[in-house]
Amino acid sequence: MSDTLTGDAQIAEALIGEDAERFVKSELGQVIIGFAQQEVDAARDEIEKVDPTATEKIRQLQFKARFGREFKAWLVELIEKGIEAQKVIKNESSN
Secondary structure, eight states, X not given: OGGGSOHHXXXXXXXXXXXXXXXXXXXXXXXXXXHHHHHXXXXXXXXXXXXXXXXXXXXXXXXXXXXXXXXXHHHHHHHHHHHHXXXXXXXXXXX
């Protein structure tokens, strides 16, 4: 995926990945990731109690849980793309 990017785009992707990794490891990142997980947990708890015929409420709770999970997945994806871009850059510079 990253090997189809231009050199500048690979550098940008590598830098964004590094930024995402620093964010995840930071106190702020940990707090925000914790908030996202709390949203997932709260939605899961609430969905167990909601009236099964309350479809709009169920959809809202599903969205809330999905957003919390996706937030973490986006960070992981940025980090993984950054690592891959770094490998491509390193490989290209050694050739």
